[in-house]
Amino acid sequence: MALPQLSAPRLAIDGGPPVRDGRTPWPEWPQRADDAPQALLSVLDSGRWAISSPYRGELAERRFAAMFAEYTGTRYCVPTDHGSSALVIALESLGLEHGERVLVPALxxxxxxxxxxxxxLVPVLVDVDPWTGCVGPDAVDPTVDARALLVVHWACGMADVPALSSVTDPLGMSVIEDAAQAHGARWQGRAAGSLGRLGCFSMQQGKVLTCGEGGAVVTNDDALAPVLEELRADSRRYRPTPREGALELVDTASTMGSNYCLGEFASALLCSQLRLLDRQHAVRNNNYQRLAAALSGVSGVRLLRHRPEQDRLSLYEIPIVFDPLPGDMGNAWVADALSAELGVHVYTPRVPLSRSPLLRPWTKPTVTPLADRFVAVHRGRTYPGAEYLSSHSILLHHSAFLGGERDMDDIAAAVEKVADRIRSRTARPRVGAAPLEVGHE
Ligand SMILES: Cc1ncc(COP(=O)(O)O)c(C=O)c1O
Known part of the structure; x- marks a missing residue:
């Protein structure tokens, strides 16, 4: 039987007038710092475009490492060419045996x-809390016999690393923070990336701190820092005292490394962009508060839940969760409907890694033995929290939060309009049923 259509304004996706006319632009991304051109030109003329070059004055890479260590409140920062390689060297630095297991969130x-x-190593996927988007301490299943937990601060949420560590420490597991989406997020005053044994960042184009492609590992661990340096520079480290005209990297060779070095142009750009970051956080976070207040009265819609210990948000992607959703109005439809209302790209999260086409290790012959173990360990596992968020939320990119209050009012109006339409389709008595039926509060 068809559900009754209650009166709701015609959506832009159906040809109705959009909330926002196409003439009002959204903020661009990336936004360059005023001194970025000068920073890039100075590298151009420096004669040093890579860290593997003869010494002719200080490298931008060294400057950025010092700045980012200070920003994250850590003793060491090793820049890398990508966030992915930051993760690889962080994992390698732990000195685990081939084939050992590492817990990774499914979302x-x-x-x-x-x-x-x-x-x-073998990733073992664990579920996330559908309220926070991050793993909680109950995801650490001791029977998996994992040696490390790679904890992801997802979208704009932050995992409770102290609580996770209180479970992993007695099991002898290291915590690596994947803070690729969380530069500058803070938990009781401590920066994301500084709470675990190692913290990894991505500076890829879409991230809040970017140089196009880049990454970094931070740590307070005196023993791991020199290992990380070698792992990302083909077994070489910086000379303690550089000599004019001689290579600054020297073959220390205690661990076989690879070349994951960050180039000098990217490093110089990061020094400039980092100076902007806190101002941008302030703008985005103010706007987020305004949106949160506006959406608090819209039923069937919620934002991620942030724990009070998280005293600063770093908004990378902003999830808005729609629950419930009728069968023929999935979150892909919601994203398209909002995009049409707002004239900005609204999109859905990826599917959980348990069924992601991007995670199929058996397609790569060189990882075959690991792929077999990967398949075996995942038999019968399910991820209701990750499935729920990936099918019920839509994402906005942080750049949409770099404008003014009017932008937030438009987002709220569009969300309310689309939520009204959804309610008109789900307007059937729901006796005592909580919309979110997975996970726990
Ligand atoms: C959570 C997370 N981890 C790791 C990465 C990888 O970073 P990169 O693309 O710089 O290799 C990303 C990038 O999107 C990410 O979002």
Whole structure:
């Protein structure tokens, strides 16, 4: 029987007038710092475009490493060419045996898991809390016999690393934070990336701190820091005292490394962009508060839940969860409907890694033995929290939060309009049924 259509304004996706006319632009991304051109030109003229070059004055890469260590409140920062390679060297630095297991959330970008395989280890996917998007302490199943937990701060949420560590420490597991989406997020005043044994970042184009392609590992661990340096520079480290005209990297060779070095142009750009980051956080977070207030009265819609210990958000992607959703109005439809209302790209999260086409290790012959173990360990596992978020939320990119209050009002109006339409389709008595039927509060 067809459900009754209650009156709701015609959506832009159906040819109705959009909430926002196409003439009002959204903020661009990336936004370059004022001094970025000068920073790039100075590298151009420096004669040093790579860290593997003869010494002729300080490298931008060294400057960025010092700045980012200070920003994250850590003693060491090793920049890398990508966030993925940051994860690979962080995992390699732990000195685990080939084939050992690492817990990875099922809801994350594929690199969180492929990095584990690249390091010769087996990722074991664990579910996330559908309220926070991150893993909680009950995801750490001691029977899996994992040696490390790679915890992802997802979208704009932050996992409770202290609580996770209180479970993993007695099991002898290391916690690596994948903070690729969380530069500058803070938990009781401590920066994302500084709470676990190692923290990894991506500076790829879409991230809040970007140089196009880049990454970094931070740590307070005196023993791991020199190992990380060698792992990303073909077994070489910086000379303690550089000599004019001589290579600054020297073959220390205690661990076989690879070349994951960050180039000098990217490093110089990061120094400039980092100076902007906190101002951008302030703008985005103010706007987020306004949106949260506006959406608090819209039924059937919620934002991620943030724990009070998270005292600063880093908005990378902003999930808005629609629950419930009728069968013929999935979140892909919601994303398209919102895009049509707003004239900005609204999209859905990826499917959980358990069924992601991007995570199929058996397609790569060089990882075959690991792929077999990967398949075996996942038999019978399910991920209701990750499935729920991936099928009920839509994402907005952080750049949409770099404008003014009017932008937030438009987003809220569009969400309300689409939610009204959904309610008109789901307007049947729901006796005592909570919309969110997975996970727990
Ligand atoms: C959670 C997470 N981990 C790792 C990465 C990989 O970073 P990169 O693309 O710089 O290799 C990303 C990038 O999107 C990410 O979002």
């Amino acid at each position: 994350t970008w594929t690199a969180s898991a492929t990095a584990v395989l690249r390091a010769g």
